[in-house]
Amino acid sequence: MRGRTAAFVQATGAAQGFSQAFGGTGRLGKTVYVLLTMDCETARCDVVPYGLEMSGSGPADYEESARSIRGYVEFAGARGYPVTLLAHPEVAIENRELLLELKRAGTCLGLHVHPYKLRGRKYRYDLGAYPASSQREILAAAIACWGSAIGTEPQYFRGGYFSANDSTFGVLEELGFVGGSLSNPGRVLPDHCSVWSGAEPYPHKAHTGFRQVRGESDFVNVPVSGAFNRPVTRGHAGEKGFEWSYIPHTYDHKEVIRDVLERFRVDRPNFGTIVTDTHNDQDYSDPNHPSSQNLSLILESITEHCNMLDLTPVGITLDKLCDLVMAEER
Numbered sequence: 314m315r316g317r318t319a320a321f322v323q324a325t326g327a328a329q330g331f332s333q334a335f336g337g338t339g340r341l342g343k344t345v346y347v348l349l350t351m352d353c354e355t356a357r358c359d360v361v362p363y364g365l366e367m368s369g370s371g372p373a374d375y376e377e378s379a380r381s382i383r384g385y386v387e388f389a390g391a392r393g394y395p396v397t398l399l400a401h402p403e404v405a406i407e408n409r410e411l412l413l414e415l416k417r418a419g420t421c422l423g424l425h426v427h428p429y430k431l432r433g434r435k436y437r438y439d440l441g442a443y444p445a446s447s448q449r450e451i452l453a454a455a456i457a458c459w460g461s462a463i464g465t466e467p468q469y470f471r472g473g474y475f476s477a478n479d480s481t482f483g484v485l486e487e488l489g490f491v492g493g494s495l496s497n498p499g500r501v502l503p504d505h506c507s508v509w510s511g512a513e514p515y516p517h518k519a520h521t522g523f524r525q526v527r528g529e530s531d532f533v534n535v536p537v538s539g540a541f542n543r544p545v546t547r548g549h550a551g552e553k554g555f556e557w558s559y560i561p562h563t564y565d566h567k568e569v570i571r572d573v574l575e576r577f578r579v580d581r582p583n584f585g586t587i588v589t590d591t592h593n594d595q596d597y598s599d600p601n602h603p604s605s606q607n608l609s610l611i612l613e614s615i616t617e618h619c620n621m622l623d624l625t626p627v628g629i630t631l632d633k634l635c636d637l638v639m640a641e642e643r
């Protein structure tokens with residue numbers, strides 16, 4: 314319910330969070346969840362020059378956006394995997410019919426926000442640069458816009474550049490979101506207020522006081538799956554951190570998958586989840602496009618390594634995964 318009061322102080326959450334932070338007590342079993350996401354960016358023709366300086370990702374127009382989104386969902390669907398689309402409000406409006414069609418067929422829809430890309434707004438920074446009151450204002454405007462297009466308000470979220478601060482999870486919970494994929498463990502990108510060093514690597518209930526640890530809120534966070542043995546000093550967004558399954562990048566995707574799955578075997582998390590990400594400026598309708606080839610390699614590598622490690626990959630959407638985590642940790 315929108316506007317409900319969140320529990321901002323979780324006295325027992327911190328202690329519990331630290332003790333469980335890196336698994337070891339879980340029961341991985343044989344299931345590995347595979348969450349394919351796409352950040353659907355405002356078309357570049359719709360973003361002010363300053364916004365493009367802050368983030369140049371995104372399609373030239375909404376036709377390119379629609380081709381990329383449909384191509385991604387169909388490419389993944391043909392290989393048995395569902396998709397989660399995190400859409401900027403402008404995309405929800407301009408690609409409305411497509412998103413509703415895909416939602417009816419099982420695609421999960423959520424909200425994606427870079428404040429400086431919001432149409433008609435004049436924000437200058439990434440989400441994590443703002444105090445709670447401003448984040449509330451930014452997100453409320455985005456929710457209203459997105460909701461007017463889709464017909465229901467968004468319940469799932471990811472910030473642009475994985476930008477967030479210690480207020481973000483509490484604000485999201487307060488605004489009625491139930492989950493998201495906000496963190497990129499190990500990422501250090503202060504220019505975009507995205508710092509996740511030491512962050513909990515597995516799906517968990519968020520902590521509303523300290524973003525890097527497990528908590529007891531009613532908001533589930535699903536971190537991106539980093540290859541912790543493959544550090545990078547400058548990733549695709551200019552970050553320090555680790556290679557991960559960002560599909561358009563030239564990382565060694567097969568080795569990334571191997572590294573992540575071998576970590577799961579050691580940590581035995583309750584919800585070992587491979588998370589991929591991409592943008593709606595990659596033409597997945599073309600099977601020869603480099604990103605299509607990379608996605609193909611990632612999915613084949615998941616199958617191959619899971620077979621070797623006696624694991625079973627299961628495609629899942631963000632809403633369903635959040636439900637499972639919430640039920641398990643209730």
Ligand SMILES: [Zn+2]
Nearest residue numbers: 352354473474
């Ligand atoms: Zn983005």
